[in-house]
Amino acid sequence: MDTRRFQPEGARCRGRPIGGPGGRGGRARQIWRSGFNMAAARSVNAESGREEKGPEGSCPESGPPGATIPRVKLLDTLVDTFLQKLVAAGSYQRFTDCYKHLYQLQPEMTQRIYDKLVTQLQTSVREEISEIKAEGNLEAVLSSLDKIVQEGKDRTEPAWRPSGIPEEDMRSALVPYFVQQRDALQRRVHRQEAENRQLAEAVLAGRGRVQELRRQGRARQQAWQVSVPGMVPGPRDRLLLLGLVLRGCGVLHVTDPQEL
Template sequence: MAEAAVRGGAEEEEKKEEEEGGDGGEAAAAAPAAPGRGQLFAAVVDTFLEKLVAAGSYQRFVNCYRHFYRLQPELTRSIYDQFISQLQASIKEEIQEVKEEGNLEALFSSLDKIVEEAKEQEEPAWRPSGIPEEDVCSAMVPYLLKHRAYLRKVLKEKEEENKKLAESVLAGRDRIAELQQLIQDRKQAWQAISKEQRELIMTFKEPQ
């Protein structure tokens, strides 16, 4: 009878453990999923707005406009509430524009999807060699070499363009020097002709 009692107690304990294990599995299955990045971003924005409102308290607002508050306390409160409401709406609108321009919702969803898919994957998603430094180098070096070749090409084109511009400037300077010399020669020639004309006129004016 003692053996039967022990066996019965063991069976009851096993049954209890199975029931507890089953409850634990159901509890784990019923556990809420982790919030996505979009929800976290929205929570961060809401927290920021709350901190912003807390930083600019109503008392500080009243201290800045204490004379007006003494005359119209209710109107002061109304103005403060409208100001805070418009400030929050403006910030949310700006953040929404940034989200739309950067397509953040789609990016957040894509990241969440990648994380979910990686949960069932035991091996690293991308580690050809297993050494992070070598993997990064193998991926980045070809891109950097291509970018360096592009920069060298652009630099060479700019150097050739600057060389042509410099030659054009030098040619322009030479042309200006030639024109200045031509003007100087013509000026001297004109001065010589004018001198001869004056001498000729003076000759005719001399008394006979």
């Protein structure tokens, strides 16, 4: 089977000079120009037909005068227009001109191949655009941009403009930020100082309670010495007495006197 019969004309004529005698450069250029002009004419006619049809065409619905079309919708329309012009540029006529022998032998297969190619091309382009929109979060970004533009239209005061002096412009932009950070740090410092004061008061209260317990212990010890004249308690007796005093005050919990 001769595979050259199914090769494009450009591939079979690769060995010949394009502009030389016997070459097909001039004819190929004429075919390309005629195909491009036909595709452009079909694209213009299709666009004019869609404009006349109105809502039935693929163009976005025209809103009231002065209404702004969302940028997400503009992006979708741009992709659709690009695909239409891409298909129009690679028309079926140009496809059959490249594969004449295949078209002459099996025109139905050529048509199916072309339809499959166009469908796969459109699907691939739409999938790539969808991935780009998802990765960049374009829908949310474009919607926020529309909102910013709409809010800017409602403003009556003039927008901020640089003064032309870099130091003043930088100062006007950075000073509010630094003031905000300073206020936040001051609030944190005040909260920390309040917590420190509460902790200091708790420590002082604990120290006062300990001193009061010591004073009560000494008073009870002196009262015990007075009640038992002539008896001087030793170190172990003093420790036992102190433990009993602390236990009576609820500070020390001892069940066995030997633990002291």
